[in-house]
Amino acid sequence: MKKNKMNYLMGILLLLSLIFGLSVENQVSAANNSSVVIDGKLQEYPHSPVIKNGATFIPFREAFELLGAKVTWNGKDKTLTAKKGNTYIWAQLGNGNIVTERSNGHRIGKNYSARPQTINGVTMVPVKVFEQLGATVSWNAQNKTIEIKSATSTFKGFIGLGTSAEEQKSDEVYKQIEELSTVWANALKTRDGKPRYKMMSEKAKEKFKQEQINRSGENWNYIIGDSSPWVVDFDIAINGMTANITYVTQTSEYAYYNTKETLTFIRENGKLIVDDYQINFENQAVDSKVINN
Structure with a gap:
């Protein structure tokens, strides 16, 4: 009786293994x-x-x-x-x-x-x-x-595909925004705000000036960012006339952080310029394993 019961259980297990084996095989196929x-x-x-x-x-x-x-x-x-x-x-x-x-x-x-x-x-x-x-x-x-x-x-x-005239026009704007955003992000790496200032609208320049005065007083000098953490990398995502820049920053203790900034572009006198910039979040801790892996 025990032997028959054992054979029955073994048969069930064999059947299940065949079913699951076929299922996995079909998934791979x-x-x-x-x-x-x-x-x-x-x-x-x-x-x-x-x-x-x-x-x-x-x-x-x-x-x-x-x-x-x-x-x-x-x-x-x-x-x-x-x-x-x-x-x-x-x-x-x-x-x-x-x-x-x-x-x-x-x-x-x-x-x-x-x-x-x-x-x-x-x-x-x-x-x-x-x-x-x-x-x-x-x-x-x-x-x-x-x-x-x-x-x-x-x-x-x-x-290796071509683009239509309309696509080219749209993509030219995309490329310009990408290039300007890259200059903007690299300015934070060097902590030099002059390249940013040159591409700003009058409204954005007034905002920048006030930030500089709050930081350094009336004798401000275009210095931006902090000595620590400093920017080691950045990623740019463009959506229409808006660019989102995500910075990866690092300290001497090898702690990593993310800061996200949004740039809003407008066209003025046939030229693309930054009309506004906003920090979405700043110095959010990042697992160093994600950076180093």
Whole structure:
């Protein structure tokens, strides 16, 4: 009787393992059967995208070489670099911080919980990396398709597509705001407010002057920011005529903080200028592990 009961339990366990095993197998199969489409063009990689722990990964080398980028591997520090034109993408195995950088000095570092890793012998990165290049990434469940669409001319230029006259005009404004915002952010790194002052409207200049008087008295000298914490990096997000700058600051004790600032631009006499600037939050503590990983 005991033997029959034991055989019955073992049979149940075997059945459950088969059911769950098939379920997992089907999930992996569904992930491997998905495809990547960039602006309507199917991207055919030798190795399929993989879904792991809820994140979608694509093969780094295959994805960027297909777009015409030159990809190099550094075995010493386990890093992959893709370069096309004036744009670089840098990823390191096990490091969630993926960096994109352009020759104008604009640098974006984004930390992903899904870190670059080797899957089935291939170095894979989260597909969301395309967002750093100026694209939107979405999932079409019906077609099992990862859809990547250009959001800026920067990305269109990267993938080799042209833009319409209207898009060019819009993207020229975007580029100008991006360049001005980069100058604005770098001014805080050097603690020199003069570059900022030059791009301000009269209203913004009056605000700046009052801040300087409150800080240094009537003999103010354009010094901005603090000696500690100081700016080590920044990220710029642009929405229309508004730019949000998130600064990463650091102290000598290797404590890290975030400060977020919003710039509002207007066009005056055919020129883009900063009409207002506001600090949204200042010196919010950041886990150093997020910075250093």
